[in-house]
Amino acid sequence: MDKKSNGLTILETFTINVSAVDDPPSIKNTLSDLTANEDAPYSQIDLNEVFTDCDNYDNEITKTLLENSRPDLVTATISENILKLEYQQNQSGIATIIIRRTSNGKTVDEILTLTVTAVDDPPVINQEMIHFSLHFSSQSWIIFQHESISNNVLLFFSLQLSSHIIFFLRGFNFEYKTYY
Structure with a gap:
């Protein structure tokens, strides 16, 4: 460091120590x-x-x-x-x-x-295939109901039946057959 006064100069040397500080992430x-x-x-x-x-x-x-x-x-x-x-x-x-x-x-x-x-899941049948084979001669009700995990209901019903009905369910597709 230089200091000047009335044309005179003083030179002074000193050391500054800077300590490292560990900063957090x-x-x-x-x-x-x-x-x-x-x-x-x-x-x-x-x-x-x-x-x-x-x-x-x-x-x-x-x-x-x-x-x-x-x-x-x-x-x-x-x-x-x-x-x-x-x-x-x-x-x-x-x-x-x-x-x-x-x-x-x-x-x-x-x-x-x-x-x-949440996603509204389609109904799932636990068995590979459910097969109903029913024979009726008069008016009747058939009700098939399945609740999925999302509480949706797959409902099949018939108010009037012919003499024979077969109802197949496979996965998400179903097949309905009526015989007269």
């Missing part, structure tokens, strides 16, 4: 709330795009799943910086997923809200 891009349909294929999120740390390389920061509020709705796993969300069959609702990043003992948490919307 931070959130680079916040996670947007996620919406998926019931029974959807899995989702993946690259966590390298979410967190950063000015003291370390982003891919060297530890990522852990801190909480999954609804494991009955979604299975959440982290592998190689990828958050994988696998949706459970026939489940809908809201889950909160908390991801923790740790760097040199310091942490930051990010919260993901996942909404899985």
